[in-house]
Amino acid sequence: MSLVSINPATGEKIREYEETSQNEVEVILRRAQNDFLSWRKTDFEHRNNLLYKVAADLRSNAQRYAEVMTEEMGKPIKEGRAEAEKSAWACEYYAENGEEFLASESVETDASKSFVTFQPIGTVLAIMPWNFPFWQVFRFAAPALMAGNVGILKHASNVTGCALAIEKIFRDAGYPEGCFSTLVMGSDRVGELIDHPVVKAVTLTGSTAAGKAVAARAGGALKKTVLELGGSDPYVILEDADLDQAVTACVTGRLINTGQSCIAAKRYIVVESVAKPFEEKLLEVLKGKIMGDPTDESNDIGPMARHDLRDELHDQVKRSVDAGARCLMGGEVPKIKGAFYPVTVLADVTPGMAAYEEEIFGPVASIIAVKDEAEALKAANDTPFGLGGAVFTDDVEKGELIATKVIEVGTCFVNDFVRSDPRLPFGGVKESGYGRELSQFGIREFVNIKTVYIR
Known part of the structure; x- marks a missing residue:
């Protein structure tokens, strides 16, 4: 079989890739194990020198890598450059720290000496999504390799060009061949990888359903997993919020990557007393956003990554409107080539509607008006997801308290849009997964935290 990459802006086939055969998989996994045995013995200076080379490649070739992302999954070209540079930042961060x-x-203790040491565990399988095809790989790979592990990448089937480009970056930097390898295969073969004795742990970024399946399979083999899954991030707009600041953050948080982000601003929960002016300001800003060719620097959003994803999104919008939501703008599939969907705003969103209950993965904003602060915070937590969230208020002390104690998410921002940062741990709670990536916490997920006691 083969995997096909299709340009979502044009619908044209880019290339077909032959799947990695079972025999080839076995060779790659055995090579990973063999190279791990020597890689784990390398010193940190050697590891960080190679990671700096990776970062330099990402920065110097950011435009070229952005073009690959844009062609395969429709990312606006300027965001692709930023993604390559952010990936370089993650490499530099772990090389330094x-x-x-x-x-x-x-x-x-009562020993003559006792201490905790952090030792590599071996081959980590990374099952990665298409929406940030470089960043989500490097935020796994940089700490994993720095810790002395090796990585196997099973990337999303529509971004094989990105996956192979990433593999080449590591090879060109001087890593042993088995330190980082890409397997070209569909998701139906993931189970056999998880079961393989060479694979010691699994990290997945993807849907909640995929996370549950991977966790069950890995659990059956007693293998460690880190899961970063879906989200339905609440952005809580309180009565004393600076509405201009809130709208700016809400728009940025919703439209990044054409709305296809697990930590996008998906639910605007607004106290009734400011709901009308918030709505007016939001529409004013969103009406100025331009949809079009993702290679055109002047456009704000491009196509969605695939036509089926666009159709699923439109179905969610239609079901929400049929249930009583008001569509203030957008909401219609444009009659143009490509998997495009316009910026859409739904108001009067209430429990039971698709826009309230489900993850909306695209450029659709949902406004949920509530009576007061107490109702706003209740609505924020009225979801099975718990990835990110934000609260907007002029009372920063109150905002900090709400972010710390009330909103049930892995990452909560005050008066700004949610985003990941190599210096801060990233991950979710509830059906948004478990474990953490990035920061000191991320690099310690896939190590043997080992106690040594000397009498």
Whole structure:
């Protein structure tokens, strides 16, 4: 069989890729294991030198890598460059800090010496999505390789060109061949990878359904998993919020990557007293956003990554409108070539509607008007998801308290849009997954946290 990459802006086939055969998979996994045995013995200076080379490649070739992303999944070209540069930042961050994060920690006991050491565990399988095809790979790979592990990438089937480009970056930097390899295959073969004795752990970014399936399979083999799954991020707009600031953050948070982000601003929960002016300001800004060719720097959003994803999104919008939501703009599939969907705003969204209950993965904003602050915070948590969220208020102390104690998510921002940062841990709770990526916490997910006690 083969995997086909299709340009979502044109509908034209880019290329077909032959799947990695079973025999080839076995060779790649055995090579990973063999190279791990020597890689784990390398010192941190050697590892960070190679990681700096990867970062330099990403920065110097950001435009070229952006073009690959744009062609395969429709990302606006300027966002593709930013993604390549952010990936470089993650590599630089772990090159600079990895040794410190993994330094042994002494613990006073009745032993003559006792300490905790952080040792690599082996081959980590990364099952990655199409929406941030570079960033989500590098935020796994940089800490994993710095910790002395090796990585196997099973990327989304529509971004094989990105997957192979990433593999080449590591090879060109001087990593042993088995340190990072890409397998070209569909999701139906993931189970056999998880079961393979060479694979010691699995990290997945994807849907909640995919996360449950991977967790069940890995659990059956007692293998560690980190899951970053879906989200339906609430952006809570309180009565004393600076509405201009809130709208700016809400628009940025909703439209990044044409709305196809797990931490996009998906539900605007607005206190009734400011709902009307918020709505007016929001529409004013959104009406100025331009949809079109993702290679055109002047456009704000491009196509969705695939036609089926566009059709699923439109179905969610239609079901919400049929249930009583008001469509203030957009909401119609444009009669043009490509998987485009316009910026859409739904108001009067209430429980039971698709826009309230489901993850909306595209450029659709949902406005949920509530009576007061208490109702706003209740609505924010009225979801099975718990990835990110934000609260907007002029009372920063109150905002900090709400972000810290009330909103049930893995990442909560005050007066700004949610985004990941190599310096901060990233992950979710509830059906948004478990475990953390990035920061000191991320690099310690796939190590043996080992106690050494000397009498």
